[in-house]
Amino acid sequence: MEIKRDRYLKALKVRMHNGMIKVITGIRRCGKSYMIFHIFKNFLLESGVAEDHIITIELDQRKNKELRNPDHILDYIDERIKDSEQYYILLDEVQMLEDFEEVLNSLLHIGNVDVYVTGSNSKFLSKDIITEFRGRGDEIHIYPLSFKEFMEAYDGDQYKGWADYVTYGGLPLTVTMQTEEQKIQYLSTLFDETYIKDIVERNRIDRIQELNDLINVLASSIGALTNPTKIEGTFRSVIQSNISVNTIRQYIEYLKDAFVITEAQRFDVKGRKYIGTPVKYYFEDVGLRNARLGFRQVEETHLMENIIYNELRMRGFKVDVGVVQKRERDAEGVTAKKQLEVDFVATLGSKKYYIQSAYSLPDAEKIKQEKASLISINDSFKKIIIVKDVINVRHDEDGVEYINIYDFLLQENSLEL
Template identity: 30%
Template sequence: MEYIKRPKYLTQIKPFIDKPVIKILTGMRRVGKSTLLTIIKDTILQEVPDERKVYINFESLEFLEINNASLLAKYLMETTKHLNGKLYYFFDEIQLVEDWEKVVNGLRVDKDCDIYITGSNSTLISGELATLLAGRYVEFEIQPFTFDEFVEVFQEKQLCKEDLFTKFIQLGGMPTLKYFNLEENNSYKYLNDVYHTVLIKDVLTHNKIRDVDIFNRILSFTIQNIGSPVSATSIKKYLKSEHRDVSIDTILNYLDYCQQAFILKKVSRFDTVGKKNLKIDEKYYLTDHGFRAAKGYSNMKDIERALENIVYIELISRGYTVEIGKVKDMEIDFIATKDKERVYYQVSYLMETEATRQREFGVYAHVQDNYPKFVLSMDTVDFSQDGIVHKHVIDFLLENAEAGNIF
């Protein structure tokens, strides 16, 4: 089978292969965690004999009955008792096994082994696991395809990068979209199915939510308003206007559950003057902006929101920690930090007027440091000024692409 290799993640994971730490791949369902697990098993570790590689997908019919720690331990002891040499364990969607962390910790203690696991809920590495394995695991959060990966998937369509980007804005980057040939109706049907699967399995069922209507209204409001400040109070007012009464705590809990399932990303504000994090006017973005279109909100009509979402996911996929910048009464869309280095980004659709350009570039006049500062937009004219670099969004998204000669 041919895979999109996703080198940005393999590069992060490779230094930890054969090291005495458990490798945990987290992320929303269907973003490609299983594929990465298979690439590690079959490609990076291809020199290891297959019999010393134990792969279990707990969503497979073959392993449905292995749903608790005792059954898993019994199965592993039976299947590996005759093997010699270092063993490699690959556990896919391991959160489906009750008390699985006890088995993983036991393997780590008793066996000469290397362990790789995936899970679709951020609570995977909380609670008892964090206690048992403190300092003995590394986590890699996997995102949907970014635009450079989307280009690689659909390069045989021979579309120009601008047309491909329009499709990316509309459809998002869920890997299985490659099977739907950029056809909108089938793609949206698939995205709706994934969306509901994630909600039912990883949010509603996992958290035993009974008031599904209220939950859906809260999530729909947040999806509609990605990139805008969203507070529990504003959602409460919206629900009250629809004659629904719900507590602030319930709203906060439901939003937190969506973050745990990797549907939503909450981005906090950083006061660049006071040098402190703020817990007001936080923003939410979608892990995949295609869900927004699939739910009936036009990403082309709300292109500013879509572009912000795309740039945010791009930055975190590059390994940045991202915050929103508060500069007096103004805002910087994103402050991206990695290895103690900082980069600033403003995101706009088009800067046709002088007033728009002044707004996007002018905020940087109040940032007194020498870190790189960018304005990203869909303009073809270069508006760079005063050391602030203007880039076309597409060029920014493709700047690290290995397939840079496609076009």
């Protein structure tokens, strides 16, 4: 069964003919090539574009080795542009092209071409194209499968699907695999042989064990506030390593550049300003995170939080960690400031949502705890608690909305319910 990935097709469609290079970014194996060479190309053909007006070049293919030369590829493209009609150029693994900047600049000056490129490996990251073509590069970031996309291809109900998704994540190939052994081997090998190898080669890292240790530390603490100084303390006390704070900071940047992890900053809700460190880190794919730890720490509470964070970003939201300052009086009547946390402040244009992730709400005390930060925010934006428990959408006396994880993930308009 084909996974449609309509969100990304729509993003490509609205950017057609905008005079910019469309740069498809994303973690390795998330489906970038499939998106442009299969889904987008089929859309063009169904829209009436002649096949000979779609020029596709997979630069990692041996048969296209000669086209990695800038003059050869420009000649190849020029030979295929035979009239003034619109042409579409789809280039995969563009980092394999010598002097790719010059080639893409040349293509920008051809009036009747629309250019789409992907690329991400140890010698080049899609981020570099965005930097190189600032103002002329238009990024479409592709994520691993959302839970909704995952369920389109999954053979089972949503509850069994959730158990698989929270364990093995959403890299497209995993959903086609029949056994747990296949998935475990694929994800474990992919992390070591692709992601780690790319980062090491690209950044010429000698202390590979320290990079591996850092990834393990980050994987063990998803959703926890941290910073390079705290992590350095962990290295000293637990791993007995003398890695420096600057090295940790560099390695974190490398992981972010490769789209392995993402950083969520803290935002002072009442003061309307960003706070420095500490921050939170989440993994682009929870299956990769679990593989990194040998599937020994599949803690659904934290993984659910990571999945909610990723889903919000897939929907286009800027996602921060909310901080709410509140004054409370203790038993002796002394007033003191207390800092409360909102798991996510999700912002998109004029829309804003305050969201808590709560695996379960077994009693009134737990509900009170989860609500505390939300009801301390004095504005009209929606306050939502997403729970694992299967419940109908409801609102309580404080205006807080409760929605279950399945409704949130499977309904695109779930935040509007």
